[in-house]
Amino acid sequence: xxxxxxxxxxxxxxxxxxxxxxxxxxxxxxxxxxxxxxxxxxxxxxxxxxxxxxxxxxxxxxxxxxxxxxxxxxxxxxxxxxxxxxxxxxxxxxxxxxxxxxxxxxxxxxxxxxxxxxxxxxxxxxxxxxxxxxxxxxxxxxxxxxxxxxxxxxxxxxxxxxxxxxxxxxxxxxxxxxxxxxxxxxxxxxxxxxxxxxxxxxxxxxxxxxxxxxxxxxxxxxxxxxxxxxxxxxxxxxxxxxxxxxxxxxxxxxxxxxxxxxxxxxxxxxxxxxxxxxx
Amino acid sequence: xxxxxxxxxxxxxxxxxxxxxxxxxxxxxxxxxxxxxxxxxxxxxxxxxxxxxxxxxxxxxxxxxxxxxxxxxxxxxxxxxxxxxxxxxxxxxxxxxxxxxxxxxxxxxxxxxxxxxxxxxxxxxxxxxxxxxxxxxxxxxxxxxxxxxxxxxxxxxxxxxxxxxxxxxxxxxxxxxxxxxxxxxxxxxxxxxxxxxxxxxxxxxxxxxxxxxxxxxxxxxxxxxxxxxxxxxxxxxxxxxxxxxxxxxxxxxxxxxxxxxxxxxxxxxxxxxxxxxxx
Numbered sequence: 001x002x003x004x005x006x007x008x009x010x011x012x013x014x015x016x017x018x019x020x021x022x023x024x025x026x027x028x029x030x031x032x033x034x035x036x037x038x039x040x041x042x043x044x045x046x047x048x049x050x051x052x053x054x055x056x057x058x059x060x061x062x063x064x065x066x067x068x069x070x071x072x073x074x075x076x077x078x079x080x081x082x083x084x085x086x087x088x089x090x091x092x093x094x095x096x097x098x099x100x101x102x103x104x105x106x107x108x109x110x111x112x113x114x115x116x117x118x119x120x121x122x123x124x125x126x127x128x129x130x131x132x133x134x135x136x137x138x139x140x141x142x143x144x145x146x147x148x149x150x151x152x153x154x155x156x157x158x159x160x161x162x163x164x165x166x167x168x169x170x171x172x173x174x175x176x177x178x179x180x181x182x183x184x185x186x187x188x189x190x191x192x193x194x195x196x197x198x199x200x201x202x203x204x205x206x207x208x209x210x211x212x213x214x215x216x217x218x219x220x221x222x223x224x225x226x227x228x229x230x231x232x233x234x235x236x237x238x239x240x241x242x243x244x245x246x247x248x249x250x251x252x253x254x255x256x257x258x259x260x261x262x263x264x265x266x267x268x269x270x271x272x273x274x275x276x277x278x279x
Numbered sequence: 280x281x282x283x284x285x286x287x288x289x290x291x292x293x294x295x296x297x298x299x300x301x302x303x304x305x306x307x308x309x310x311x312x313x314x315x316x317x318x319x320x321x322x323x324x325x326x327x328x329x330x331x332x333x334x335x336x337x338x339x340x341x342x343x344x345x346x347x348x349x350x351x352x353x354x355x356x357x358x359x360x361x362x363x364x365x366x367x368x369x370x371x372x373x374x375x376x377x378x379x380x381x382x383x384x385x386x387x388x389x390x391x392x393x394x395x396x397x398x399x400x401x402x403x404x405x406x407x408x409x410x411x412x413x414x415x416x417x418x419x420x421x422x423x424x425x426x427x428x429x430x431x432x433x434x435x436x437x438x439x440x441x442x443x444x445x446x447x448x449x450x451x452x453x454x455x456x457x458x459x460x461x462x463x464x465x466x467x468x469x470x471x472x473x474x475x476x477x478x479x480x481x482x483x484x485x486x487x488x489x490x491x492x493x494x495x496x497x498x499x500x501x502x503x504x505x506x507x508x509x510x511x512x513x514x515x516x517x518x519x520x521x522x523x524x525x526x527x528x529x530x531x532x533x534x535x536x537x538x539x540x541x542x543x544x545x546x547x548x549x550x551x552x553x554x555x556x557x558x
Contacts, residue, residue: 062504062532062553063346063504063505063553065344065387065505065507067342067363067371067387067389069363069364069371070364084346084348084382084385085348085349085382085385090504092346092348092385094373094385094387103363103364106363106364106371106373106387107387108344108346108373108385108386108387110346110504110505110553114530117529117530117531117532118530118531119528119530119531119532119555119556119558120495120497120498120528120530120531120556121528121529121530122493122495122527122528123526123527123528123529124459124460124493124525124526124527125526125527180403181403214401214403216399216401218399219399225341225342225369225389226342226344226389226507226509228344228505228507228551230505230532230534230551230553232527232529232530232532233529233530246403247402247403247404248401248402248403248404248511248546248549249398249399249400249401249402250396250400250402250511250512250545250546251393251396251397251398251399251400251511251512252396252397252398252399253341253396253398253509253511255509255549266529267527267529270527270534270551272507272509272549272551274341274342274389274509276398277398277399279398
């Protein structure tokens, strides 16, 4: 029998259907990047996507795009869902996330039942070149220890995951950046809950920006303009292996490309965001 | 003085404002992939984007996403534009493209004035490894010659561009595929018109699918579910260098990643589409 108790992710992205495509959710403060500040964009995307798929026979977002208009604050949000087209294999849905009379996020996504996908498979893309899991640092515990030692507080969203990162990926926080725009490692939910395709929407945006590893003093915070996540497969149990890169910054605009692979060695996510170097 | 005569691309994507966010355009048959068939998705995207930006102070799509619901046919289309948010640096706009009482494409985009973008620039991404332009084949002329010789007709959209392609990229049409999912080369408009940021939306979808170069008999036509194009810069005069790749096919779902660089060596486009192997 499935565990009837919702896990932390399910609880914090729960939505209540109010009828005629209207939903109510609550932005939980536990998904902020900085204590008390705006929630992570991937979390907002997942919260909205749970409403978007509520009335569909298709539970998996195969491609969903969010344009971030203004960050919501912790507390209630309203989500307005419009079914654009519903077919046998796919449903396309648009959504608006509102708070305090102001639209915060606009979304557009296509959903499918990935459990029923049955076309050809071929993987020419090389997998990730990460060290073995046991050679990685427990980045979640490390961050908590550093916070106790008086460093900056551990980001709330970090605590939602069990992060295992190659040591070289973490040097940026101690003044030893990689010198290239890369971030990543292994992760799973901190509470051991299974990862589903809505959770992958958070995974696609849960790391510090790869630009932090560039060692370029011009680059600080990089607010997301748009995030698109493509999901291929429901992940197998176990840690996901992830990689996020930024390779081109053009007059302040940059991409953040992400990929995640499951414990079966299958590609489960391709993501890309457009972000802008904050002035 | 600027040439007041619209070029072919401008003419075929012209829209008439009918008021209150409503526009009328015409799908021209000259942008089909197969004579008499549905228009190219990038062309439909550009047509809609011209309406989307009509009322904005921001002429350049920095990121625009289209979900393709059903292909339109040549002839009149209606475009309904909703201004989601207008700020100093960016405007976000949603749009619906209708024909015959049926929605064909849903879009969401953010626009900027790329001429005024002034943040940092840093390019770590390697450029394309194409042979020099003069060593490439005039793929447009070659296709027309082949059509005269009784091969399949030249695709109308091919004639809109002056395509110069590495010889190895063209073998797939004669039974000698590359063996990997790649397509690309140099291109400019066939009529010599300058390439603008709306034209780049067509460039992002104008090649045969990279899967044609895989040499995998399971892979035929791959209809696009969603296409997102990120634009960084107004291109310099001259040929664009392009590369499109497909590296992972998962139960029929695949990505098509594109990039285009201008004659100044700057990255101008990053694109990604989600497509599905046709049954």
